[in-house]
Amino acid sequence: MCIHHTVHASYRNMKMLAVMFKILLFIGSLVSYTAAMAAQAEDDFVSGLTQLTQSDFDVKEQAIKQLAETDDERVGKVLPAMLSGSLYYVKADKTIVYIKKTDDGYALTSVLENTSLGVVSKRKIKKITVNNKLRKQLSGLIAQRGMTHHDPAVRLASVKNMISQLSQADRENIQTQLGKEQHKDVIAALNVALAMLDAEHTDKQKQLAAVKLLAESNYPESRNLLKEILIQAKAADDTTLINQVSMSLEKIQVRAERYQTIETVFFGVSLGSVLLLAAIGLAITFGVMGVINMAHGELMMIGAYTTYVVQLLMPNHIEWSLLVAIPSAFVVAGLFGVAIERGVIRFLYGRPLETLLATFGISLILQQLVRSVFSPLNRAVITPDWMSGSWQINALLSLTYNRLYIIVFSLLVFVGLLMILKKTSLGLHVRAVSQNRTMARAMGIRTEWVDAMTFGLGSGIAGIAGVALSQLTNVGPNLGQSYIIDSFMVVVFGGVGNLWGTLVAAMSLGIANKFMEPWVGAVLAKIFILVFIILFIQKRPRGLFPQKGRAAEN
Amino acid sequence: MSFTHELIKLVQQDRVGKYLLSSLLAVSIMVPVLNLLVPESSSLHVSTYVVTLLGKYLCYALLAIALDLVWGYGGILSLGHGVFFALGGYAMGMYLMRQVGDRGVYGNPELPDFMVFLDWQELPWYWLGFDQFWFSALMIILVPGLLAFIFGWLAFRSRVTGVYLSIITQALTFAFMLAFFRNEMGFGGNNGLTDFKDILGFDIQHGGTRNVLFVVSALALAVGYLLCRYIVNSKFGRVVVAIRDAEDRTRFIGYKVESYKLWLFVISAMMAGIAGALYVPQVGIINPGEFSPLNSIELVVWVAVGGRGTLYGAIVGALLVNFAKTFFTGALPEVWLFALGGLFVVVTLFLPQGLVGLYQQTREKYLARRAV
Numbered sequence: 001m002c003i004h005h006t007v008h009a010s011y012r013n014m015k016m017l018a019v020m021f022k023i024l025l026f027i028g029s030l031v032s033y034t035a036a037m038a039a040q041a042e043d044d045f046v047s048g049l050t051q052l053t054q055s056d057f058d059v060k061e062q063a064i065k066q067l068a069e070t071d072d073e074r075v076g077k078v079l080p081a082m083l084s085g086s087l088y089y090v091k092a093d094k095t096i097v098y099i100k101k102t103d104d105g106y107a108l109t110s111v112l113e114n115t116s117l118g119v120v121s122k123r124k125i126k127k128i129t130v131n132n133k134l135r136k137q138l139s140g141l142i143a144q145r146g147m148t149h150h151d152p153a154v155r156l157a158s159v160k161n162m163i164s165q166l167s168q169a170d171r172e173n174i175q176t177q178l179g180k181e182q183h184k185d186v187i188a189a190l191n192v193a194l195a196m197l198d199a200e201h202t203d204k205q206k207q208l209a210a211v212k213l214l215a216e217s218n219y220p221e222s223r224n225l226l227k228e229i230l231i232q233a234k235a236a237d238d239t240t241l242i243n244q245v246s247m248s249l250e251k252i253q254v255r256a257e258r259y260q261t262i263e264t265v266f267f268g269v270s271l272g273s274v275l276l277l278a279a280i281g282l283a284i285t286f287g288v289m290g291v292i293n294m295a296h297g298e299l300m301m302i303g304a305y306t307t308y309v310v311q312l313l314m315p316n317h318i319e320w321s322l323l324v325a326i327p328s329a330f331v332v333a334g335l336f337g338v339a340i341e342r343g344v345i346r347f348l349y350g351r352p353l354e355t356l357l358a359t360f361g362i363s364l365i366l367q368q369l370v371r372s373v374f375s376p377l378n379r380a381v382i383t384p385d386w387m388s389g390s391w392q393i394n395a396l397l398s399l400t401y402n403r404l405y406i407i408v409f410s411l412l413v414f415v416g417l418l419m420i421l422k423k424t425s426l427g428l429h430v431r432a433v434s435q436n437r438t439m440a441r442a443m444g445i446r447t448e449w450v451d452a453m454t455f456g457l458g459s460g461i462a463g464i465a466g467v468a469l470s471q472l473t474n475v476g477p478n479l480g481q482s483y484i485i486d487s488f489m490v491v492v493f494g495g496v497g498n499l500w501g502t503l504v505a506a507m508s509l510g511i512a513n514k515f516m517e518p519w520v521g522a523v524l525a526k527i528f529i530l531v532f533i534i535l536f537i538q539k540r541p542r543g544l545f546p547q548k549g550r551a552a553e554n
Numbered sequence: 555m556s557f558t559h560e561l562i563k564l565v566q567q568d569r570v571g572k573y574l575l576s577s578l579l580a581v582s583i584m585v586p587v588l589n590l591l592v593p594e595s596s597s598l599h600v601s602t603y604v605v606t607l608l609g610k611y612l613c614y615a616l617l618a619i620a621l622d623l624v625w626g627y628g629g630i631l632s633l634g635h636g637v638f639f640a641l642g643g644y645a646m647g648m649y650l651m652r653q654v655g656d657r658g659v660y661g662n663p664e665l666p667d668f669m670v671f672l673d674w675q676e677l678p679w680y681w682l683g684f685d686q687f688w689f690s691a692l693m694i695i696l697v698p699g700l701l702a703f704i705f706g707w708l709a710f711r712s713r714v715t716g717v718y719l720s721i722i723t724q725a726l727t728f729a730f731m732l733a734f735f736r737n738e739m740g741f742g743g744n745n746g747l748t749d750f751k752d753i754l755g756f757d758i759q760h761g762g763t764r765n766v767l768f769v770v771s772a773l774a775l776a777v778g779y780l781l782c783r784y785i786v787n788s789k790f791g792r793v794v795v796a797i798r799d800a801e802d803r804t805r806f807i808g809y810k811v812e813s814y815k816l817w818l819f820v821i822s823a824m825m826a827g828i829a830g831a832l833y834v835p836q837v838g839i840i841n842p843g844e845f846s847p848l849n850s851i852e853l854v855v856w857v858a859v860g861g862r863g864t865l866y867g868a869i870v871g872a873l874l875v876n877f878a879k880t881f882f883t884g885a886l887p888e889v890w891l892f893a894l895g896g897l898f899v900v901v902t903l904f905l906p907q908g909l910v911g912l913y914q915q916t917r918e919k920y921l922a923r924r925a926v
Contacts, residue, residue, distance in 0.1 A: 292717055294851075347903055352717045353631050354902045357858055360851055361898020368891035485728050485847065488721050523732050530729040534705075534722045538712040 045072045049096050049111060052082070052128050053089045060134060068141045076145060078111060083138045087111075088125040099125065139165065144173055152183040159189040160395075163196065163221050171197050192217045196225055208244050215248035218259075218395040223252050259397040264514050270403035272510025273410035274472065276503060277465035278483045279490035280414060283502040284458035286491055288434045289451065291345055292356040295363035296487060297480025299459045302336055303329035303466020304475045305370060308379045319384045322467065329463035336366075337459020341452050349451075363480065370477045378476040387471060406468055413464060418499055420457070430454050434497070489533050495543030505544060509533075561780070568783055570866045575776055581608075582772035586765040602761045606836050609768035611876050613833040616775045618856045618872035619865050620825035623782050625854070626863030627791065628818045629798030631716075634723030635826055636850035637730050638698035640840070642827025644734075645697055647747035647840040648681060649690035650758070654751045667749070668742045678740045687754060694831040695824045702823030703816065710812040710819075715801070724847050731845035746841025753835050764836070771832045775869070778825050782865050785821065794818055855894070859901050861908025870909060 044066055051063035064082075067075050081087040081098050088099045090108070097108040097117060106125060108117040130138065146158025162170055170193070178190050191213070198210035211229065214222045226249050233241040278300060285293045293299075307325040314321055340362055348355045383402065390400040421427035429450045432440040441447045469479060490509060494501030509529055516525035540546070565572055585608060588600040617639050624630045656663040660670040664677055683689040705726060709719060737743035756763045785791050796804045797811050805811045834840045843849075852875075860871020875897070882890035905912055 292720075344899055344903065353720065354906070356631075356633075356717070356720065357851075357854060358899050358902040361855075361895040361902070364891045364895030364898070366895075368888065368895065371891075372888055481848070485724060489725060492718060492721055523736055527729045527732050530725045530732075534725055534729075535708070537714055537718060537722050538708045541712055541714045541718060 041070045041072060045070045045074065046112070049078070050094065052087070052096060053094050055129075057131050057134060060128075060130075061137060064134065064137060064141065068145070074111065074114075079138050079142050079145070082128060082130060083135060083142065085127060085130075087128045089128060090117075090120075091124055091126055096128070097125070140169070140173075143170075147173070147177050152186055155181075155183065155186045156189055159186060159193060160219075163189070163193050163219055166193060166196055166221070168197060168200075192219060192222060196222050199225060199229060204241075208240065211241070211244045211248050215251040217252070218255070220395065223249070226252070256396055259394075263397060263399075264518075265511060266399055266403070268511030268514035269507060270407055270510070271514055272507035273407045274468070275486055275490050275510055276414060276506035277406075277410045277468050278462075279487040279494075279502055279506055280410075280417060280499070281458040281461035281465060282487045283491050283494070283497075283499055284417070284461065285455055286488075286496060288430060288497055289454055289458075290352055290434075291349075291455070292352050292359065293340075293345075293455075293458070294356055294360040294484065295340065295366060295480075296359075296459075296462050297482075297484035298363045298366040299333045299336060299462035299480070300466040300469060300483060301370060301475075301477065301480040302333045302366065303463030304381070304470035304479055305374065305379070305466075306332045306463065307467045307470040308374075308381050308475055311382055318382050319386065321382075322384060322387075322471075325467045325470075326464055329467045330460040331463075333463025333466065334456040334460030337462075338452050338456040340459070341455035345455065346448065346451060363484075367477045367480070374477075376477060378474040381470040381475050383471055402471055406472070409468060413461060414499070414503060417457075417461065421499070426450070426453055426457075489530065491543075492537065493533050493543055495545035495547065497547045498543070498545045501543060501545035560784075564780065564784055564787065567787070570864075571779065571783060574779065574866050574869065578772050578776050582769045585768060589761065589765060602764050605761075605764050605768050607880065609764070609771045609836045610833060611873050612768070612771040612775050613829045613836070614853075614856065614876055615869040615872040616771070616778050616829035616832070617826050617853060618860070618868035619775075619778055619782050620822045620829065621853055622857050622862055622865055622868035623785065623825070624819055624822045625857060626865075626868070627786050627798060628794050628815060629801075630815060630819065631720045631854065632723045632819075632822075632850070633720045633847065633854065634725075634727035634850050635822070635853055636847075637723075637727040637845055638702060638823040638826035639830035639833070639849075639853075640727075640730070640734075640842075640844035641698045641701065642694045642830030643834040643840040643844060644741060644747065644830075645684075645690055645693040645827070646831035646834045647750075648684040648741075649687060650750040650753060650835060651747050652681070652685040653753065654749065657751055658749070666742070666747070668737075668745065669740070672737060674740075681740070691831075694827050698823040698827035698830075699820050702820045706816045706819040707812075710815045724850070727845050727850055728847050731842050731847075734842035734845060742841070744842065746839060746843075747834075748839040748841075750835065750838060758835055758838070767832065767836050771836070774828060774832055778828070779865060779869070781821075781825075785818075786865070790814065790817075852894075855898055855901070857908075859897060859905075859908055861905075861910030861912075864908075864910050867908050867910035874909070 048063045048066035048070065051059055051066075054060060054063075064079070067078065077098075078087065078096075086099055087096065088106075088108075089096050095117070096111045098111060099106045099108055101107075102119060105119045105121050107119050108125070109115070110117055143158050143162045146161070147155050149155055149158070162174075174190055174194050174197070178187065178194070181187050181190060195210040195213040195217070198206050199214060201207045201210065211226065214226055217223075226245055230242065230245045230249065233245055278297075281299070282293065282296050285291050285296065306329040307322070310325040310328055311318060311321045314324065340359070344358050344362065345355055348358060387402045387405060390398045391404065392398045419427075421430060429440070429445050430453075432443070432445055433447050433450045433454075437447055440450075466479075469475075469483070473479065473482075490505045491502055493509065494503070494505030512532075513525050513529055516528060519525075520528065537543075565575065585600055585605055588598055589602060589605050592599045594601075617635070620638075621632065621635050624632055624635075651666045654666065658667040658670070660667055662670045665674060669677070684693070705723075709722065714722065733739055734741050734746075735744055741747065750758050752758050753763065753767075756766070786795070793804065793809055793814050797809070797814055801811060830840075830844070856871040856875045857868045858871070859875055860869065861867030875894075878893065879890065882893055901908065907914070
């Protein structure tokens, strides 16, 4: 029993060993097999690449096919390069290279090793030419590779690309992909592509269904296709089809108009935000203190130049420069503001027209200062990467990030300022002084100090506005002048001394401007706005939201 | 007879005005004589360039007294008086443009060069009549006057005052600038109107014409001054000053404040228009830059520097500041804006009555000391 047991055990052990051996063998063969496969793939890639140097287009076609089948990472770069005509080979040793034109010749990069091979003259290299057939093959393959990419964004982009040059040959490809695809945006795009193919189907039912489906598509291509089908249907006098196509087109039209409106409102709000940023500091100095600060625009200019200097100081951290620039601009412009208030304006309280002249003089001095220190030319302020680009909502609607950020930023500044005025002791003092200066002083408020701080606050906010403007317009000595009249218009329109009025005025003027622009052009739109405000002031001399009570007396 | 009588009385009462008018007379005789009769080799010779420059200054001075009339006496700070000056200038420019005839680059007898360039087929309706001098002269006065009337009628009736008025006048001139920059407006767009050939048949480049224009400018300034002096000395002028000092009280007494302000504004705008019309043939160009709000504010500085509410102060300010501008922009261009800006600040802080006020104060002090 015991022996039997041992024998049995050893037999079992042997069996296990055999299994393990088999597994090892399998793994070994697998390794060698994959190694062989890899070597095979590498060989295929190299030989495919070598064949590209042949002049025979049929050979090239085969070579491209072979390359695509290798599934090599490098194929993803070779095919587009070939399509765009930047794939060359060196005449001497037939090395395949990517080229890049430089000032003194062509910089070569090896396709196989991805290493730089120096700069040579045009005579040493020869282009790998393609004809139309190859071009079609290449773009098809690129699209196919793109659609099997692991990143859904790449897949979506390649489907979009396919939609822009759709042909019946793509049908099979789309259908296979639809079976595998998980991401809903890509599925939707594929369905549009399929519907566009079906829309030209000979089967009436299928065609009608496809046309109906295309009503939901936002792609300009599908709209154009529908228009073509409409012409054909009219020629064929096919009433059902005409009706269906017109219905789909109308749906698209309605949607397009709605997106257009959304976009215009967005542009308007973003222009309004710029106006708000520019005017809000003025709303403090003009509205609360009754000081007409013609140098307000120049304080914005100082903010913009501060951004420029900050970027000069931190060239390796441009991404973060704006975050540093905002507080710096606030401080720099605020200090200038306090200096202006202490140096000039405090002698002129109660004489608004004279502050207007004096601050205009200051604005000239500041402009010339910037001209002398920096130069009369515009300075280049860099836009960080996270500010550029746009938010693609669908094929018809995309919102640029810089405008989005400006809107958010200006609202933050607005809320911040409102909080300062409503919740802090400085705000309380400011409001007290603006309502009744003598009484405030009698209650122990240091009105002089409050004046300086208020003016500094308004100026600092102008500086912050300058940071935002540096991302939108040219930073030059005239930056301030181009905004000063607009800012005054906003404050006067909204009602002096009322921050909410400034908000409403800025937004409504911005939106009105953008809605008028497509009708009459940018310049006329602006003229109309100015004329409107001039007339509006006649009707309501104290703006949209006039101050009430005693504060309004003078 | 009674008119001459009044005129003599007016001048006799105005001590500074006497000096001013007689020096204007002297200059308008001396300068052409020194330019035309004294040989170029002489050190006393005045070049045609200087004659034109002085003529330009005189136009500015006329513009300055127009502003002083509304600001110094009426208390209406217009930050857009340049709009009337420029409109008068454009009206004159249109006349000069039509006088070019077929001597333009494109040789079109009807259309000015820029219209041919823009491929226009016929003259816009608002250019009709500008080939006649009398019509143009009428427009030089009527167009700025009408604009001032409409604007003032709206603004004064709804009691827009002080800062608000200043800001909307600025908006007005800004709107005009934007409009005139447009090619579609038919006023030459960005380039404006230029390349004039002759005025009333006389070559505009000729030295003699320049001298005549200079003398006419001096004459216009003298007449403008006398007119303003007459206005401010009249009952109308006294009411206007009352409005400046206490608008509500004047209204309660029973004066129609709006009408007084309106007519003052209209007269001032017409004078500014004439100044612009005399300015254009001398500098040889008018473009939308003349509407720029900056120009209008600079004009306010001339008056502030000279001293507002005196009329002659405005003339002194206009001449001095512009002389300084010519000097600085030629010799030290970087310093000019510093100097102008500093001038604004210094004058508003320390010289609320301007240079004339400073002179009067010193003089009074001196007289008081002598009396002791």
